Ligand SMILES: Cc1cc2nc3c(=O)[nH]c(=O)nc-3n(C[C@H](O)[C@H](O)[C@H](O)COP(=O)(O)OP(=O)(O)OC[C@H]3O[C@@H](n4cnc5c(N)ncnc54)[C@H](O)[C@@H]3O)c2cc1C
């Protein structure tokens with residue numbers, strides 16, 4: 001039997017989807033290790049405890065709620081201390097968290113504090129006796145590695161969207177926990193600048209419309225926005241050529257050095273399909289490409305391609321998608 | 328300022344990879360190697376910070392076999408002052424073990440700032456910088472997309488999902504570098520000549536227990552060849568129909 005601790009990520013007073021995915025991964029790990037419990041540590045500003053039920057409904061046997069005004073913002077040192085102190089006290093087999101911007105930051109801190117090995121961006125977990133085996137895409141998604149991890153505890157950060165949250169019939173309990181203070185000098189959050197409202201995050205969107213240099217001018221990204229609106233709840237992405245030119249913020253960049261995404265539908269508009277761009281989107285379920293050059297490499301990975309001028313094709317596509325959604 | 332930058336030698340990201348006969352590594356024949364992309368940004372960021380401060384020292388560190396000296400020389404040809412090679416037969420897949428060896432070495436260095444890439448191209452893990460900061464007991468900003476230092480204080484920007492965070496931190500500190508901070512310069516001929524004479528110290532790495540090993544490497548399945556539906560606006564109805572009936576996303 002082996003218990004697993006989950007860091008249930010929240011931003012402000014909102015629980016993140018990756019928290020439920022981490023609980024799902026932890027549940028599978030606990031079950032495969034001879035049936036242990038999953039404990040989810042939910043840390044946030046006062047009131048975050050209201051989210052505990054949701055974690056229990058997705059398979060957490062116990063939710064440990066830690067409320068502190070400090071957690072209104074990303075108090076990295078205190079969060080790392082709180083999770084690792086709990087992990088030490090509870091004698092867990094593993095600590096599981098999401099490979100999100102928070103999880104990427106906290107995972108190695110927790111591992112170093114526990115002197116535990118850490119595997120990042122994990123897509124599959126298997127258990128054989130005392131040995132854990134995980135899959136992890138390396139080389140910017142070009143190589144799938146199978147890693148063998150010995151020792152206990154271990155820290156695993158799981159790739160967003162790799163584990164589908166599953167509801168559980170078991171009822172979980174809730175208890176209150178204590179925040180551990182940061183020791184030593186800390187990083188202070190001065191401000192959080194919110195991005196464009198009303199669009200899902202690139203990592204969570206099921207449809208992404210992405211634009212490249214083929215759009216010719218910053219203003220023409222309006223066409224991309226319009227198409228995203230026509231699809232409904234779609235996110236907008238960009239190539240590095242576009243973020244370098246300041247047409248879009250760096251946070252919209254998809255690719256090897258940007259975000260890695262895997263939506264149901266990825267629409268590449270005026271994008272050549274450079275290998276570094278493909279590294280960020282080639283695992284999308286369906287890929288559509290619109291490019292005026294029929295030799296563009298993007299067509300090699302696109303399920304459906306249209307050869308043509310995006311300035312003409314996109315408005316027509318937007319209209320047709322709108323019409324289709326009305327039926 | 329005294330700035331250390333930890334760099335890794337990785338294969339060129341544009342390469343087409345093949346798996347080695349062992350099944351647990353990539354086949355290195357014919358591959359080009361260079362310092363990893365984000366570590367390159369970190370070297371440039373260090374050089375620019377010291378140029379702006381009007382002095383200081385930039386020291387580069389790499390752990391691995393003798394071949395990593397090539398990347399250290401490259402960093403010195405860009406302008407780093409000296410280099411430290413921590414010798415090991417191979418770079419272990421266990422990031423905590425690497426962090427331990429780097430921290431043991433950096434501890435006595437008296438650095439104001441230690442920079443890392445946000446993650447290495449090959450491991451795509453993003454562990455070593457942050458773990459090293461914990462082991463050194465100094466504040467750490469991860470994945471900075473902008474960085475400045477003034478009056479013993481650093482400021483950085485980090486991209487979050489759908490937002491950005493502006494942070495402030497005291498020195499000494501560790502920062503891991505995302506894209507956006509600086510694009511690496513090309514070494515000048517003068518820089519390349521000068522680098523040959525700059526000090527490169529080599530000593531054994533203090534790697535402890537290694538708890539993560541690579542059992543297997545595989546290439547992900549190729550995407551099946553797609554189809555071009557047609558040209559221009561005329562192809563739009565067919566596309567929308569396929570999105571409805573075949574892809575089922577509409
Ligand atoms: C270390 C490194 C890391 C990198 N990381 C990333 C990354 O994370 N993400 C990323 O995207 N890139 C990255 N790049 C850059 C990458 O190599 C390409 O330069 C970039 O992706 C090209 O962007 P693009 O497709 O918008 O532009 P281009 O390559 O210029 O392509 C524009 C395309 O638009 C088409 N076009 C032009 N006009 C029209 C029109 N009117 N109608 C239709 N089509 C038109 C052209 O045929 C062309 O195919 C990286 C590069 C390096 C070296």
Ligand SMILES: Nc1ncnc2c1ncn2[C@@H]1O[C@H](COP(=O)(O)O)[C@@H](O)[C@H]1O
Nearest residue numbers: 333334390443444446447452453454455
């Ligand atoms: N063998 C190494 N020697 C020195 N620095 C390294 C080494 N491996 C990784 N790094 C640094 O740590 C960063 C993150 O690596 P990783 O945790 O493997 O993703 C890299 O971008 C480098 O800056």
